[in-house]
Amino acid sequence: MTPQTRYTQVAIILHWLIALGVIGLIVAGKWMAGAINQPETQALAYDVFQLHKSVGITVLLLTILRLAWRLGHRPPPLPDAMPGWQKAAATGAHWLFYLLLIGIPLSGWALVSASPLGLPTLLYGVVEWPHIAALTHVADRQATAHQLEEVHELLGNAMLLLVLLHVAAALKHQYLDRDNLLARMLPFLARG
Template sequence: MKTDPNTFTLAARVLHWLMAVLIVAMLFIGVGMVASVSERHEWLLAIHKPLGIAILILAIVRLAVRLRHPPPPLPADLPAIQKLAALASHWLLYFLMLAMPLIGWAMLSAGGYPVMLGTSLRLPPIFPVSPVAFAVLRQLHGGFAMLLFLTFLAHMAAALYHGLIRRDGVLPSMLRGRKTVPALIGYTDPPAAEGTNEVDTERTD
């Protein structure tokens, strides 16, 4: 496969969309289970822990992929404040997808719970038993979950903004690559070159 510097690698794209589904599902599972007294509490909790470890492993792989294959550059004409926002939110997402499972694991360890991923698979504790540490980690787990959800909302909104408003090739670079995707999203005028912002001829304002 040829390497197009304007798109994400296949590995990066697969990891992105797989983890997008898993992380969003995880956020809903997390808030759903702590707000339920029904049997839903138990089966969501049973998914939550192994899924968290799966996300942790995927996040480590993804970080390695990212460091090895830098992502395509942002459009050159993107305002500096938006570039900063993109950069900061992406690293915040990386931080949270790594930190959340580790905090969850440490929190259960601090609470003295056996960290059970299934009926018999148990992970070793990664933090000494301490009720104070449990409380801090548990509150952090909940707080970071809210932050992660808000960051996801901003990320999704920004992706759609790039794809629908700016039409600058950022969204296609994560969908399939710039050369082919515009047709998929009903856009037939591919950008001429990296960093060129197309002009919407139908603009009336």
């Protein structure tokens, strides 16, 4: 496989770091949202909340890096044999990923900023991450935080759906269509 037919090394590394982060965040997010209300899991859930916030902000920063990289390094073109609607769907899905990768962490950051609990965010227990000042002064912090929680959950569910579709499409291309599409992101899978 020639370099023009796959993503750059930097794009590949960022893709897999972000993918790992997002899957962990969805699993941890779903668990902790319930576990924080159970006395027997509350203490562990509190620690998972802190880690979730740290990894979430990391994913936001990695996404900004990925977008900046993408502006200077166009992705390899999709195979000529791919029908137009599939190309449009793939491109649309990729931009939807970026939208969610920015919108989800921003809504998470907004919800902890609005929360009347006022808990600090210490990235990996070390670096203090500020709250969004405007949200710490809203009239009804409880109601605002609740609405932002709903937005964060909705976007998180949309991300889960998109990840499942994305994985299904990648596997279909690799194992049914056998067009080497997955190998653009996983070069060791390349055949022929």
